[in-house]
Amino acid sequence: MNKILTAIYQHALTTPEKIALSGQTKQLTYAQLVTQIEQLADWLMAQHIGRAGLWGENSIEWIVADLAAWKAGITLVPLPRFFSRAQLQHVIAQAQLPCLLVCGDMEQVAAISERKISPIATIFLDQLIANENTSAIDSVAKITFTSGTTGTPKGVCLSTTALEKVTLALAERIYLAINSVTDTTRDINSHLNLLPLSTLLENVAGVYVPLYLGKRVIVLAGASLGLTGSSQLSLPTLLQALHQHQPNSLIVLPQILQGFVAASAQGFHLPASIKFIALGGARTPAVLIEQARAMGIAVYEGYGLSECASVVSLNAPLADKIGSVGQALEHVEIKIADGVINVRGNVFSGYLGQTTNQQNEWLDTGDLGYIDDEGFVFITGRKKNLLISSFGRNISPEWIEAELCLCRAIAQVMVIGDSQPFCSAIVVPASAQITAEQIAHEIRAINQHLPDYAQIQKCIIAAEPFTPANQLLTDNGRLRRAAIFERYGDAITALYSAANAHSSNLSSAMQYAGVVYDIF
Template identity: 45%
Template sequence: MVIQNLLDSLPDTTVLLTDGQRQFDRAALAGRVEALAAVLAARSRPQAPVGILADNSPEWLMVDLATQALGLTLVPLPLFFTPQQWAHVIAESGIGALFCADPAQGAALGFDTVRAAGPLALCEASAPRPAPGAALDGVQKLTFTSGTTSAPKGVCLSAAQQWEVARALREGVAPLGLGRHLCLLPFAVLLENIAGPYTALLSGATTICPPLAETGMRGASGFDPTVCLDAIARHAPHSITLVPQMLQALVAASRPDDPRIASLRFVAVGGGKMPPQLLAAARARGFPVYEGYGLSECASVVALNLPGAQRDGSVGRPLAHRRTAIAADGEILVEGCAARYLGQPVQNDPWLATGDLGHIDADGFLYVDGRKKDILITGYGRNVSPEWPEAALLGAGAIAQAMVVGEGQAYLAALLVPAGPAVGAAQLQEAVERANAQLPDYAQIRRWSVVPPLLPAAGLLTPNGRLRRAAIRAAHADAIASLFDQPESIT
């Protein structure tokens, strides 16, 4: 997509971008994008990749559009990464300049010369920096995922791949007439880019992107649902995008038919399996929830429940530009992603193996059953996807987070994070019993242990809230061992 053509096609009078204080219509947005492009073109290495380390703001999106106008690679550095992970991303991608709100932060990462001031300063390194270790031709966005190790992996995406997804989303939600989208996830997370401002721009809608603290995010891993609900009431968006943990907190903090969420027409939820009880509770509160599924390798969204095409328990049908299939071993395959990681060739196989297990019903709705690599094989040879009993636990009340363990053991156990400081052992046991009532004996939880909250900052969750199971097992090895120190037989 040619960015100038997009900007020229937008309505003149609509506020396209706002942080709640400043407003940018088409002319103002186009002018800022043009000015940023001129600054980027004047760099000492004008073709080098550009990094951005910043909170959500209109400027973040303007930088994104400016790099697209010039055909440059943008490398988002998530604020929740560690300094070591930032250093890894910078070294792997060959970033030549960095946009950041605090020049001192840029200097600490080796970008010690301010090329241009502003809400986001453009900082360059006074000393030459190495070129990227791999070719980035045609790569507009190099998005690094946390993966299962401390070294993030770079996913290479073209502008065309990203806008293709946004166009499919625009078509899918068009009947709802969404005119205002409030960004609640970090822009450094690809999902918010695509489902938020990209889709809104194609629709000529308003993107509202205040700093994350104003919408309830607290540092790398905290979330205040009351602040978020107040932000929704204040900005009156038609759409938001959430991960399941955020939805769970919002449901707990809201009331039936809560007036603060009256403006919402579409709440997209992805990033993890959603318990059916949470879906029902959210709807009872008035949240119009639509569950979806995606991967960074596919430029975000692959499938999504939509108005008139929704089935509870599923993640919806594939979007118009995608086809899915199920391999013989149950793995979900997605066609046409052209995925590649930094330093690796483009995959020749037209079908991407996602690593997720699932099934497709007779009407084409996709169901995600769990991660292929996470399947637990009990001591009695029974295969259990841990996400199944975990979803039951999370839907039973009193439990904020849960990880099921039991590979090679006679029974399953769980690490539990209570839903609040007032939740005691008796309430947790009652919740476990409610969950077990929905499960066959081999998938029931026989023992459990309470652990502190599992946080991205500690390396225990991915940015979208998925459990980093190996890291959790290592961090809580003693607690897990204690869950299996009493032999038990299962009939």
């Protein structure tokens, strides 16, 4: 039995009545959790299943199914609910899934031949028609599919050892180090799952780590947290839920942190129970973290990737530097090669259907960055996203985008300008009431702090937000640049055409999406 399950079983022996999982209307003690894991694992083994998908909203049942599949030796493939129907079918076909573990009263996501009722209420087993391969994939405990920047999901194969290593390293960095401080008010004893459990970061850091340490996991459906899909957020609903459940820790993306800061500025503060917020996903400007800290929001930025079983570096109270993504966790090594971050020590087993990786190999992450004298890692952008202006200047769009995202009028932005004389931006306004003049005014203010070659001179107002649903955003919040560039190809051509080179067309009519506006 793996180290995470062994720890959970030990907690069930020593503290059987301690709460392990809390939901909206029910909870499980550690003893009850182990009982359900045993019941479901035994039943799954009796079905002679080697691999399966996992489909469902965040719930106690999802976690039980995940752990039981691990106990049963099943290669498990969590299915993100924000994937499109075509993406889900691609995952099912590529992984050759013979069945799906379905949690809750969920709609069918594929043609099934039979639905079986498991020993655990509201966990079902759907036998799929398309695939018949029931064998487990050798040495692969979990396959996490990331939609990436192309939109076609790619399966990252992870071993039990890889998942164990990152779990234990995070337990050391976040919990044990913090709880070793004599001030017990900083103790972290409950974690609330805010991101989808199908997201590897939340699955590992938000479930495996706290359960390994005998803590409590609060798991609620997205709607009760004000979260739908992967990009719709009702901040009042989320704040109300946080005050109701009083968690000690969260994992957030930059957009959520930005909402916390804005709410706090208006007097709507987070509950005092929250002692640690891990920040991941897209790059976050240091000034936003500084603003959050000034408002008492204990946020710490980290860095990771699915190919390393999630987190590889993280800031924490005992080792923290704003602007960095922290120091490497104990289980990995990080080096810089030709300006690119490379990681060794917990590399994935390989992409599904491709050559297996060697664990001692260095992984080229594709992320640009550097390491300072104290071992803190700094991310400066993506190698493949680098823009080279017609004047030969190398420009990281992520750097400029991080600055522009500080504008209250801007919800999302993508910087363009490869092989062009100046940079421009495709902008998603923060609301329908925002005018082009407001956006232009705020961009001008940002431009004052940027070198001339990085200043935004024109912008395109996007027709809709960038989301996973419209294939313009990845599941972890990164821009699908090629898709956005293609979607606004005509407007980009017009933007850089000679006819528009000297136009002055700054308008407040925000409904005219795709119209080019001058900033200067």
